[in-house]
Every structure is written in C-alpha cells, then in structure tokens.
Amino acid sequence: MTGDARRARTARPGPPGPPAFTEAQSKRARVRAAGMDPDYWYAVAHESELPRGKTLATRFWGHPIVVYRGADGTLHALEDRCAHRQLKLSGGEVNGCHLTCTYHGWSYDGDGNVVHYAHDLFGRARPEAKVAGYPVTSRHGLIWIFPGEPALAPVRTIPAIPELSGRRPWARLDASFTWQAHHSMIIDNVSDFTHSYLHRRFRPFWDAKLTRHELIGDRVELSYATHVGGGRLTSRFVDRRQVDTTSIELAFDYPYQRSDTGGSIKHWCFVLPMDRRTSRVFFIFYFDAVRIPGTRWTVPRRLLPLFMRVAGALVVKPLLGEDGEAVESEQLGYETHYAAPILELNPAVGLFQDLTIRKWEEFLDRDRARPRPSGIATADGRVVPSRHDSRHDR
Ligand code: FES
Ligand SMILES: [Fe+2]
Secondary structure: OOHHHHHHHHOOOOOOOOOOOOOOOOHHHHHHHOOOOOOOOEEEEEHHHOOOOOEEEEEEOOEEEEEEEOOOOOEEEEEOOOOOOOOOHHHOEEEOOEEEOOOOOOEEOOOOEEEEOOOOOOOOOOOOOEOOEEOEEEEOOEEEEOOOOHHHHHHOOOOOOHHHOOOOOOEEEEEEEEEOOOHHHHHHHHHOHHHHHHHOOOOOEEEEEEEEEEEEOOEEEEEEEEEEOOOOOHHHOEOOOOOOOOEEEEEEEOOEEEEEEOOOEEEEEEEEEEEOOEEEEEEEEEEOOEEOOOOOOEOOHHHHHHHHHHHHHHHHHHHHHHHHHHHHHHHHHHHHOOOOOOOOOOHHHHHHHHHHHHHHHHHHHHHHHOOOOOOHHHHOOOOOOOOOOOOEOO
C-alpha cells in the first residue's frame, strides 16, 4: 500500500460543524452563517483607544484591518498585513503620518502605498507595492471604517444623534464588549424582550408584550408594552414623573439597532462583525433626565459624566455582561447542536433574521458582479481570533 493510500484509508473526516451560508437549509443556519453587508460604516473602537502615533488592530468578517493615528491626529485604515512578508502592520511604528512595518522597515502612507524602503534594493527599480486602504472617520466618540466599496462611503451615513450635541446635550453612557458570538445572536438579543428572566437581578424590563413588528424596507420596527427600568437598582435612576416607562420602541435599522423609551431614554447599538464567532458591540445610551437615586431631584449637569460612570459600573455593564454570557453560550450551543429543531417563538426575531439574510444575499450578488470582488465573501468570516480580544473592553 502506498503512503498516500494508507493515509486516505486512515484519514478521519474532521468534526462536522454548522453549514456555510451557501449550504445552509434552515433560516437559522443561514442567518448564523451570514455576514454583514460591508457597504456600510462600522464602528471599530472608541476614539480614546487610539492616541496619536499608535495603531489599533481590528477585523471585519475575518479581514484584519489596522487603524492608526498619525502625528497630526489624522486617522488611517489599511489592511493589516505588510505587502512584503505579510507581517501585521499593527505591530509596526507610526512615523509622522506613515506606518512602518517592524521587520524590514517598509513604510506605508495613509492610502496603503509603500513610500519608503529602509534597505538596499539590490540595484532594482523601486517596487510598486501597496495594500488596500479603507475610508475611516470619527463620529459620536467612535472610530468608523467603511470596509466595502469605497465609492459608496460618501453616500452611506452614520446615524445622527442630535440629542448628544447642541446647547443642552443629554447625559450619555458608553459601553462596549467583544463577545464570542455571531452578530445575528446579538441583534436577536438586544431586541427580543422575552429574555427578561436572564436579567431577573436587575429587571431593566419585564412582562413584555410585543404590540407591533413590521419590516419596512431595510428596517424592522417593533414595540413592546412593558415596564422599563423598574428593578431595585434601575428604578433609582429613572425619573418616572417625567418619562413614560410603560412601552418601548425598537428598530433594527440595518445594520444598526436602537430603542426609545418615552422619548427620554434612548440607545444605539453598533455591532462590528469581526468574524464568524466574534463581534464587538458598542452601546451608546442617552438620557434626557436622570434622577439622583432616592430623591426627587435630577442630577446637575456638571455631575452627569461622573454619575454616568457610576451608573455604568453598577448597573449597565453588569447587566449587559449577562447578555454577553448568554450569547456566548448560545454560540457554543449552536456549534454543537446546529441540527437541533428550531423553536423560535418571537415573530420579531424571524424578521431580524430575514433582513440579515436578505442583506447578505444582496451583497453577495453585488460583489459577484464587481470586476474585482472584495474577498469578504470568500473569506466567509474565517480567521484566527486576535490576541488583543478581551471580553469586556470598556
Ligand atoms: S515583512 Fe514588512 S517590511 Fe518585510
Ligand atoms: Fe438583555
């Protein structure tokens, strides 16, 4: 028997796993394999995470991306690989407004062109080496990249949050996490209020009845009649004299998610699909009036930032941590039991999933028709998770 034949006879098939998007039969399997349309702006980090002269490594659906801030404060985003021997450029050094690879010192400008070689070229002409660059900007204290077709970047908009600017900006609370879970599980989680049992300690909402759910274009709108912010801790911060807390409006406004309670408590949730089982999620909560716990008075404006930090540490981050544990556990459960029967009771969840699947199909069709496909579809979200991932970022 030849070596090859022996290997073929003894080779065992690898462990089965959830199907890829193109092979998936059920809606659940399709949504759990779908990517997110790269032709939108995606938040990748808080601005404060990236000082001048530093790099930040991130990913979009498996594709490593380095964001760096030049000495003049300008942001740049490039493929996170050196065109020479594929080292991560995020391990390099920022010199002025260029990024220099740590190995042989090839230096890149903000568009990804190699502009300097720090070694002898052996009598050859200067190679025209380049890596891809991505549109990048900052808004709402977050850094955003546009991983898709750059020509579409100017026509896509980052959601406006007028309440956070002007003469009387609302109180704001930020939280972000990196969770080992598919992005669709996070969208299901943040808009599906059947999971109040998970939060029985904090009771941010309970007794929720879905009163409306509707798919309008690229947006799912839904409403619940519920009791918002009535738990032992959460009730201390909500001013019930001013805010109607008996219902909540939500939307999955693709690819972003948001809520509104009584026109006075709102949030946006921005999900970054890093790869098939890793997502970074950015929450911005904002409040029109915040009560001093145990009193009838609202918190003075100058104390709001401090107050929000305390509320974040005591209530919001532990509460969202419960969601993180749940979706990470759901991811592991799905990878083991992906063929188990599907028991989804909330009809709104079906709409989120329909929208995610449709948007991914539309992107795949557009991408196939492009002269140079993006590569995002073929990578299918596969990548080794970065060492820099952490469960609780901020
Ligand atoms: S690997 Fe980057 S310069 Fe050689
Ligand atoms: Fe939750």
